[in-house]
Amino acid sequence: MAENFYLDNPDLRFRMEGAALSAIVDLKEKGYSTAAKYANAPRNYADAQDNWRLILGILGDICANVIAPRAAEADEEGAVFHNGEVDYAAATQAAIEAFKKSEILGAMLPWEYGGLNLPETVYQAMVEMVSRAEGGLMTIFGLQEIASTISEFGDDEMKARVLPRFARGEVFGAMVLTEPDAGSDLGAVQTKASLDEATGKWKLNGVKRFITNGNAHIHLVLARSEEGSKDARGLSMFLVERDKSVKIRRIENKLGIHSSPTCELQYTDTPALLVGKRRFGLMRCAMALMNGARLAVAAQALGISEAAYREALRYAGERLQFGKPVSTLPAVSRMLISMKGEIEAARALIFETSCQVDALKAYEAKQEELAAAGAPLDPAVVARKKRASNLADMLTPMSKYYATEMGNRVCYKGMQIHGGVGYMREFNAERHYRDVRITNIYEGTSQLQVVAALGKMVGRGLDVLIDEWEALDYGSALAPVRAELSELTALFRKCCDELKDKDRELIDYFGTDLVEMGCVVVNSWLLLRDAITLERKRELVRAYTAEHLPRARGLASAILAGEMLSGPSREAILA
Amino acid sequence: MPYKSVVLIKQVPDTHNITGKVMTDEGTIDRAALPAIFNPEDLNALEMALEVRERHGGTVTVLTMGPPSAAEILRESLYRGADGAVLLSDRRFAGADTLATSYALALAVRKLGAFDLVFCGRQAIDGDTAQVGPQTAEKLGIPQITYAECVLALEGGTIVVKRALDHGTETVECSLPCLLTVVSSANEPRPASVRRRIANKLAATSMEYKALLAKWPEFGSEEALDAFLTERKLKIPVWTAAELGAEEAKLGLAGSPTQVYKVNFVVLESAESRDVPPTREGMAALVDELMREYIVG
Ligand SMILES: Cc1cc2nc3c(=O)[nH]c(=O)nc-3n(C[C@H](O)[C@H](O)[C@H](O)COP(=O)(O)OP(=O)(O)OC[C@H]3O[C@@H](n4cnc5c(N)ncnc54)[C@H](O)[C@@H]3O)c2cc1C
Numbered sequence: 001m002a003e004n005f006y007l008d009n010p011d012l013r014f015r016m017e018g019a020a021l022s023a024i025v026d027l028k029e030k031g032y033s034t035a036a037k038y039a040n041a042p043r044n045y046a047d048a049q050d051n052w053r054l055i056l057g058i059l060g061d062i063c064a065n066v067i068a069p070r071a072a073e074a075d076e077e078g079a080v081f082h083n084g085e086v087d088y089a090a091a092t093q094a095a096i097e098a099f100k101k102s103e104i105l106g107a108m109l110p111w112e113y114g115g116l117n118l119p120e121t122v123y124q125a126m127v128e129m130v131s132r133a134e135g136g137l138m139t140i141f142g143l144q145e146i147a148s149t150i151s152e153f154g155d156d157e158m159k160a161r162v163l164p165r166f167a168r169g170e171v172f173g174a175m176v177l178t179e180p181d182a183g184s185d186l187g188a189v190q191t192k193a194s195l196d197e198a199t200g201k202w203k204l205n206g207v208k209r210f211i212t213n214g215n216a217h218i219h220l221v222l223a224r225s226e227e228g229s230k231d232a233r234g235l236s237m238f239l240v241e242r243d244k245s246v247k248i249r250r251i252e253n254k255l256g257i258h259s260s261p262t263c264e265l266q267y268t269d270t271p272a273l274l275v276g277k278r279r280f281g282l283m284r285c286a287m288a289l290m291n292g293a294r295l296a297v298a299a300q301a302l303g304i305s306e307a308a309y310r311e312a313l314r315y316a317g318e319r320l321q322f323g324k325p326v327s328t329l330p331a332v333s334r335m336l337i338s339m340k341g342e343i344e345a346a347r348a349l350i351f352e353t354s355c356q357v358d359a360l361k362a363y364e365a366k367q368e369e370l371a372a373a374g375a376p377l378d379p380a381v382v383a384r385k386k387r388a389s390n391l392a393d394m395l396t397p398m399s400k401y402y403a404t405e406m407g408n409r410v411c412y413k414g415m416q417i418h419g420g421v422g423y424m425r426e427f428n429a430e431r432h433y434r435d436v437r438i439t440n441i442y443e444g445t446s447q448l449q450v451v452a453a454l455g456k457m458v459g460r461g462l463d464v465l466i467d468e469w470e471a472l473d474y475g476s477a478l479a480p481v482r483a484e485l486s487e488l489t490a491l492f493r494k495c496c497d498e499l500k501d502k503d504r505e506l507i508d509y510f511g512t513d514l515v516e517m518g519c520v521v522v523n524s525w526l527l528l529r530d531a532i533t534l535e536r537k538r539e540l541v542r543a544y545t546a547e548h549l550p551r552a553r554g555l556a557s558a559i560l561a562g563e564m565l566s567g568p569s570r571e572a573i574l575a
Numbered sequence: 576m577p578y579k580s581v582v583l584i585k586q587v588p589d590t591h592n593i594t595g596k597v598m599t600d601e602g603t604i605d606r607a608a609l610p611a612i613f614n615p616e617d618l619n620a621l622e623m624a625l626e627v628r629e630r631h632g633g634t635v636t637v638l639t640m641g642p643p644s645a646a647e648i649l650r651e652s653l654y655r656g657a658d659g660a661v662l663l664s665d666r667r668f669a670g671a672d673t674l675a676t677s678y679a680l681a682l683a684v685r686k687l688g689a690f691d692l693v694f695c696g697r698q699a700i701d702g703d704t705a706q707v708g709p710q711t712a713e714k715l716g717i718p719q720i721t722y723a724e725c726v727l728a729l730e731g732g733t734i735v736v737k738r739a740l741d742h743g744t745e746t747v748e749c750s751l752p753c754l755l756t757v758v759s760s761a762n763e764p765r766p767a768s769v770r771r772r773i774a775n776k777l778a779a780t781s782m783e784y785k786a787l788l789a790k791w792p793e794f795g796s797e798e799a800l801d802a803f804l805t806e807r808k809l810k811i812p813v814w815t816a817a818e819l820g821a822e823e824a825k826l827g828l829a830g831s832p833t834q835v836y837k838v839n840f841v842v843l844e845s846a847e848s849r850d851v852p853p854t855r856e857g858m859a860a861l862v863d864e865l866m867r868e869y870i871v872g
Binding site: 039044047050051054055058059061062066098103104107 | 765766768771774776791793807
């Protein structure tokens, strides 16, 4: 059978088939009334699921047969800068062409703009497959988030003008936030947006740095619209259609994702349109944009890990030392098992998260629809939206944190399993190792993800989920794992309570430990839940918990001891 | 100006991926054991027709003669962009050689109405005769351009085509309507479009309604399904011999003068082997010899 990155991945298929989206798709398709109007709209949930299979199958084919075979070439050639423009590598161009021809772009956009109205969950599965094929390409494919943000915050005229072009693959987007002095601290953005009161038109001036795909036609630019303001409340989001006033000054020379151009941009009196409300650029628009993009980067790390794991598994089975395949050596097989466990854990976490994001969006839209019709607020809708919102807020940075850190661990082990050849350019392990490294840096570093998840986590925000999972019947075979997990969960709650009322400094000091622990708790429950219905997951959850629960207990000890190095001690050590 | 194109396609056993189990003891192919695929060069023909439509406008209709299961490649054509599809299926078509096949296809092309261009693949991988295209053109009484690699120009009633021949290329000009047989180097067939894949996934002939209902019970009855497919223009028409107004004697086995007399199972074995010194001179001598024997060159 021809290779296919969807069909050859039972875990990804299991997740897709099991995604609990029936109520959400019903809302998105307005009780399936959209089917009468749009030829591609599903008639019912089974029809929607069938469409997802088709879409993922087509993309899986393109990924395996068009993109992956030229991934090393795309990395080697890379994007190049010349004459003020960016040229993609030939392999990258071929991949973009395949996306266009297969009409797979704009899949998340609403029907009226030529999209396929797909849930975020399906989109993240797509991102994972593209990243498995070529890590850098994901930044081009994944920037469809830009279109989603315009769809969410733009006015009708803007949407009608821009979105169909995204859906046809005629334009791509760039997300333009970072500046030399505003990285993690985006509130410090200085690019200036000035309003000509007479014409009502905005112009942008300033320099942006590290902009992925800054050569794209549509830019969403975060800029300071309120003169004299110093913080996030003075920032607004703008849409720019790139013209001569936008200069690409250079592209970066970097460790990995070579096919993805990272541009330095200069805006000089660039005409711009306000997106969403003034002053809400960072707090609403950029946050929404980043939340989507964070999940996509999590899926990117997952995809690269999947590729790295498969390479390592194959190599370890073929490489003979001491008269047998190295995969049979305990040290190597443990690495492989650890990789597989973490990959499936990350996939479970990402899917759980994207389902919450889908729920949030669907209930939000429902609430707006009710409000627009002048109908009273439906308390059930409000409650569901609130719940999904709380969970999405916490699970998104957890997913980004966990998947990208685990991606680095997996690609590290992937290279390790290859031994010396893994260090060589000829082997994909080397590329995966370099490509995955960006994932825990951009879209907010891991440290920033911890900050984002921490507040709600110490406030016991995960309880609503964990309570549900604890109440399930896991049967006798899983009882020991379940008991150990319940114990760890109690310990995790104790840590949350312990930190809750402490100084921010202390909370931040132990933040990474707590979030790490939270991820292990959530992942373990998710895998355990899978094991109820899926035989294959039983051994996996045992292996995963055997590896990670003891470590999480170690983290708990540190948190509960609460011994934070004092300022002077820290200084003394670093002196 | 828009052009009406018809593409003749065939479902074939995937002879490029033959595994041990597929050959019978007599050396023939057990078709049932091979996956049925879209004849590769017919995909090139479809791609060329779609490109003509993209550049000049018009329509692309695909036509195949085959068993009910051949509807699969008609759907695949719809996924790639064809506007319409017709299946010729009738027991009386069975056993047709290239002559009987081209007779039926020519009648069907006529039945579709006025047309400007007929595209077909150079040859099918199960027979490798390359005869059906030329014979169909003869029966339609139109000129043919075989081995078409590239449409260089298309204006009014004239087409200019580059032909790929063994020792080079040839550029020919021809009046419309005409028939082209397309080679694999002509283009890279596009992948299925996701949007068209979804929109056309229910496209079916009435012979497939039962299977479709089993998968989508919500339609309730064949009548309801038929009404839905008809309304959405997803019903693939099936034309029988009677509907083509065909003469029985020219169809299928009866209309096929070609009979397979005997199939020889050829096993290539090396009779003798020779060592060639791995030197520049040794290689040169080998190449010279191969050229002298007309094995290469
Ligand atoms: C290849 C690449 C592509 C990129 N693409 C884009 C893009 O398309 N659009 C865009 O807008 N930006 C993009 N970026 C920028 C990227 O998002 C930032 O680099 C990233 O958010 C970190 O900011 P910084 O580099 O300024 O690091 P800094 O903010 O200077 O961070 C330095 C260190 O301090 C830590 N730190 C900072 N603040 C905190 C805190 N509050 N708590 C704990 N630790 C903290 C960080 O974790 C890090 O370890 C890209 C960057 C790269 C390298």
